[in-house]
Amino acid sequence: NTVETTGFKASQQFKSTNYQNVYNDIAQLIRDNEEHDDYIGCGPVLLRLAWHASGQFDVSQNVRGGAYNGTLRFDKELNDPSNAGLGYAYNLLKPIYKKYSDQLSHGDLFTLAGVVAVQEMGGPKIPWRYGRVDGDIETMPENGRLPDANGDAGYVRKFFKRLDFLKDEETVALIGAHCVGKTHLKNSGFEGPWGAATNMFTNEFFRNLLNEKWNLETNDAGNKQYNNDKGYMMLPSDMALVQDGSFKKIVQKFAEDEQAFFTVFSSAFSKLIENGIYFEKSTPILYFKTLDEQDL
Ligand code: ZEM
Structure with a gap:
């Protein structure tokens, strides 16, 4: 399902999943772990997980390195020094993956967790689409593609x-x-x-x-x-x-x-987590309610 010029084609295999339910479970996880990191909670580290799951993309290689294949689940990628601390975030999400495993891909879970984190922390609504797949280890980009904090x-x-x-x-x-x-x-x-x-x-x-x-x-x-x-x-x-x-x-x-x-963050983050993926017009663009908006 690789289209070299337009990216990976979004999969429809989990189109009947209720993603608001997945959203709510991740949001509840954030509520349940408020003591993490001296009461910062786990919103920030989940946002960083979504970013690092997407941030290896290289537009010149188009189909490699984005969130599509969900390769941050592999130890080898989690052990990239740039990903230090993200094993914690991945472990937090594992029970949710287990609950929905026949209805959810890792790339969709990681990127949705970023959307949940931003929204539950009071940030903008972020449009989101499903369709990432669990690619095998060969689809993992080489480590070392995340940015250097010493850069000008x-x-x-x-x-x-x-x-x-x-x-x-x-x-x-x-x-x-x-x-x-x-x-x-x-x-x-x-x-x-x-x-x-x-x-x-x-x-x-x-x-x-x-x-x-x-x-x-x-x-x-x-x-x-x-x-x-x-x-x-x-x-x-x-x-x-x-x-x-x-x-x-x-x-x-x-x-x-x-x-x-x-406004700019919402559209840029949405683009970031969809880089390298081609969506058919029929794929719905989903907006999620926060727990507060649902009186939960
Ligand atoms: Zn970060 N980021 N980041 N970032 N980041 C850290 C933490 C967090 C860079 C970077 O070197 C670092 C983006 C861009 C860039 C978050 C989100 C996003 C940390 C600290 C470093 C060193 C990690 C630690 O010690 O635990 C660089 C160089 C960037 C670009 C030039 C983008 C884009 C992000 C999201 C859209 C977040 C939420 C954190 C906080 C994580 C936490 O555990 O508190």
Whole structure:
């Protein structure tokens, strides 16, 4: 089912699955694990899982590296140093996979978990489609394709171009996901959160980039990161967004206008998790209700 020019064809095999039910089970998982990571909860790490399941895509190879084959389930990919800490997130999702295993693919589960995380943390609605399959180990891309946090603006722009993001606005919005969660020395060699509201999806990341006073310091792992006096941090690749004129204008816009950030994030994230997949017109575009919206 490979179409070299348009990507992998979305599978219809699980079209009768009730994906709102799967959404609800993942959302309940987030509620049940609120104590994770000193009460940040597991929303951020599930969002990072969805991103890393998709972020190996290379548009020049089109059909390889996106979320389609669900290869993040393989130990070899989970053991990519860039994926440190994501085994926890995968293990959290395993009971849900078991519950729906004859009705759900891993790629659909991983990407849907990202949608759930964003929405349950108060972020924008993200359109989602099913159709990823469980590809075998041969479909796994080689490790080492995820971005380097030490990169500058040129690196970041080039990296996101590989993911087929040609507009700076999309790149800046996607990195705005660093409004939630934190870095962990043991995972990445960086330490600290990007802001105060670590489990709420907001434009705080952009406001902090512009308004906080940042000092470049060497951390306990010997890596350089930007710190402020409130205990927040920025990666060098985050700071790149205010060191480049074009990026910075967009940071300013998103800092002033959260809705503008939400709109671009939603469409860019949806594209990210669908990269390399060809959907037939008949595949519905699904929007999910949050647990709150269902009075659950
Ligand atoms: Zn992240 N990210 N990321 N990111 N990321 C980390 C954590 C999280 C980069 C990066 O090096 C790192 C995007 C883009 C980029 C999230 C979502 C998204 C960490 C810390 C690093 C080092 C990991 C740790 O120590 O546990 C780089 C270089 C990026 C691009 C240039 C995009 C795009 C994302 C989603 C759309 C999230 C949610 C986290 C927090 C995870 C957690 O466990 O709290």
